[in-house]
Amino acid sequence: DGGITQSPKYLFRKEGQNVTLSCEQNLNHDAMYWYRQDPGQGLRLIYYSQIVNDFQKGDIAEGYSVSREKKESFPLTVTSAQKNPTAFYLCASSRRTASSYNEQFFGPGTRLTVL
Amino acid sequence: GNSVTQMEGPVTLSEEAFLTINCTYTATGYPSLFWYVQYPGEGLQLLLKATKADDKGSNKGFEATYRKETTSFHLEKGSVQVSDSAVYFCALLPNTGNQFYFGTGTSLTVIP
Numbered sequence: 001d002g003g004i005t006q007s008p009k010y011l012f013r014k015e016g017q018n019v020t021l022s023c024e025q026n027l028n029h030d031a032m033y034w035y036r037q038d039p040g041q042g043l044r045l046i047y048y049s050q051i052v053n054d055f056q057k058g059d060i061a062e063g064y065s066v067s068r069e070k071k072e073s074f075p076l077t078v079t080s081a082q083k084n085p086t087a088f089y090l091c092a093s094s095r096r097t098a099s100s101y102n103e104q105f106f107g108p109g110t111r112l113t114v115l
Numbered sequence: 116g117n118s119v120t121q122m123e124g125p126v127t128l129s130e131e132a133f134l135t136i137n138c139t140y141t142a143t144g145y146p147s148l149f150w151y152v153q154y155p156g157e158g159l160q161l162l163l164k165a166t167k168a169d170d171k172g173s174n175k176g177f178e179a180t181y182r183k184e185t186t187s188f189h190l191e192k193g194s195v196q197v198s199d200s201a202v203y204f205c206a207l208l209p210n211t212g213n214q215f216y217f218g219t220g221t222s223l224t225v226i227p
Contacts, residue, residue, distance in 0.1 A: 004158075031213060042204065042219035043159075050213055058214075090158055103149055103208075104215055106158035 002027045004107035006091050011112045013078070013085070021076045021110045023091035030096040032074035033104065036060060037088040046089075049074055050096070078112065086114045117142045121205045121218035128195055128225050136190040136221045138179075138205035146207040148172075148181050148188040153202045153220070162190075162203070195225045 004025045013019045025032065031050045035043040045058030049068040063082025068074055074093075078085045088111050092104040122137040140148065147166045151159040163172030165181035165188065172179050177192045188205060205218040 006158075033215075040222075043217045045214065048214065092159075103147075103161050103164055104159075106151075106160070108158045109156070111156075 004091060004093055004105055006089075006107035006110050009108065009110060011110055013112065013114050015114055016080045018077055018079050019112065021078065021089055021091075021112070023074045023076065023107060024072055025074075025091075025093045025105075025107075026072060027093055027095070027105060028071070029093035029105070030071070031094045032068070033092040033094075034058075034064075034066065034074070034076045035090040035092065037090060037109075043090065046076065085112055087112060117146070117207060117209055117212070117216045119205050119207055119216050119218040121203075121221055123221070124202075125222040125224060128223070130197055130225055130227050131194045132225075134190070134192040134195045134199070134223070136203055136205075136223070138188045138190065138218060140186050140188065140205075140207050140216075142186075142207055142209055142216075144210045145183075146209050148179070149206040149208070149215075150177070150179055150188070150190050151204040151206060151217075153204065155201075159204060195223075197225045197227055199223060200225050 007022045033048040034046040047066045049055035065077045091107040094104045095102045118141045149164045150162040152162045153159045163174040165172040168183035170181045179190045202220045204220045
């Protein structure tokens, strides 16, 4: 089955540590995205990537970093510079069309808690 | 610029009641419009979409019509079930863009 996987589902981190969240897709989608969701709030875009080896900052990129070395993979690193990293993190992907993109498909999410 | 505004929640309905969740948008050109649903602790799932004016998206008894004259894409269902309890997000994709714009989400609880 095609889809997006995120791991782990739950992640605990001590303050001052970097942590990397995994996102893999086998949909052959060009674009991949990372969102942050806080309780009772909508989605905020952290980073997105349209092609391999290229990515752009979203609305709240500070304290985060990404890489896109393979089409299928778009890992997100939450660094110690992120002041309030406890949140639910969602990865998404979409296929490019001639002029735009199709709908986004989402992974199941990773809940990060800083202890 | 591009933005989506959806009605504030939470919404609580009795089973078999009629549901409307309002969504209006601001966009240049002719965006595509979407409704996503999120169940507790899960990612978002696409519920329905419409890509041009007057299109009606439908799925699992839910419907929404792309109204360009009122810049709206309201979600409706004639008879809700307990299993419809979730958070619903309206979203738009500009016709030449690569970035989605999401509303803040509307929480729906259906009680037996």
